[in-house]
Amino acid sequence: MSSGAAARPAAKARKAHGERTRQSILERAVDLASAEGLEGLTIGRLASEMKMSKSGLFAHFGSKEELQLATVDAARAVFIREVIRPAFETKEGLLRLWQLCDIWLGYVHDGVFRGGCFFAAAASEFDSRPGPVRDRIAEIMKEWLATLRRAVMDAQAEGQLEPGVDPSQLAFEFNALELGANWAFQLYGDRQAFARARDAILERLRRHATRSGASVLPSSSKGKRARVSAAK
Amino acid sequence: MSSGAAARPAAKARKAHGERTRQSILERAVDLASAEGLEGLTIGRLASEMKMSKSGLFAHFGSKEELQLATVDAARAVFIREVIRPAFETKEGLLRLWQLCDIWLGYVHDGVFRGGCFFAAAASEFDSRPGPVRDRIAEIMKEWLATLRRAVMDAQAEGQLEPGVDPSQLAFEFNALELGANWAFQLYGDRQAFARARDAILERLRRHATRSGASVLPSSSKGKRARVSAAK
């Protein structure tokens, strides 16, 4: 469906001016929405931060809902750049599964979005507010859950994880632990929560790892943290 | 500034009429806020649902922030009645710890609040919005985490749980799994998430249970669910 991220590779790079401001608007919109929420993301506020008129900014989207959808997709692009892509540099298997979790926790810790995980916040805000925005958010989080699940299955196919464990169950647990760390960090500034989540995940992984799998896991979570590559 | 819950203990219990409507306002406010958020809880909307004038309703609280604080405390009372109290009918130990988790999941599943766990939603909404409301929410969630932690320690003291496990770590994991189930249910209507959370929690409990502890745990999570007692 060619929705968001890739966009036009600047086929002729000619009418660039409109698209460029649109992009920089969305950059700011993502930042604002991650802190104030997608509903708190107000057109007037956004316009004044961009030093534009409300109407000038508004024309780029046509409605608030379109702005919200575009913002969600822009956040998705950031998430892919900051989490998915770095983790996928590691080849499929148990280590990639671990990297997905580890880098995710790093992405929250490092404040890629001001309000922690953009989608956790957005999901909670829209979960009882039906409409296209909610649907899009649910879709994106399902992508993430499917990615985790796929990584589990790959690790099993590689013989690094016992074939008996349920990929959906493991994906659920890891996602929950990540959301839990995000929650503790946002509400209390508790950085220890990241270590707790890592411990819990690693313990789970080690318990179900085969002999060949156990050798690729890091020895301890203490002090270890994947760098979130800038990867411009 | 004597802001809080206790307020006037109705020194002579005379002026009851105002207090009663205030209470029924809060009942509706909790319901509304759990679905639309504490910010989406609007005085005009609330007034029209109560068939009152905005100003008449407003007079009970004096400011929107006071209304929000009162609503949060009203939700806390419901939470205590629906989760804490039923679980505390079981005597301290491993079984009470399990009951706390099990009943919590039931309280979300049964829709005690329209928007799932009131405090999960409120925490996510206010986590980057400093002020008394945020502080109160954080305080209440800390109470819950402390209750879980205390239950772990009690189970250890009873000799039903290995003394080696870190109570804070276990409380973190259980809370995370509960929030994860709440998240999946709110966003996808996924009832299976409750079973997943129960499985994960039970597995954790069983792993660290002593022989005397293991005997008190339910045999399987499938089909088992604590009733959320009405407990008027």
Add this chain to the structure above:
DNA sequence: GGCGAAAACGAACGTTCGTGCTATATTACG
């Protein structure tokens, strides 16, 4: 160098928000 489209602007719209004031019902007690 001028033309036409794209982009940004400024002002106004109808609502709704939270919050004051003032007056009228309702109630409790001497």
Add this chain to the structure above:
DNA sequence: CGTAATATAGCACGAACGTTCGTTTTCGCC
């Protein structure tokens, strides 16, 4: 019964919201 306290209503306010409209600036292209 009367009076004082309490509770609710009515109305208006300034601000902010999303949105529309007509105009003006900007800029690529012939």
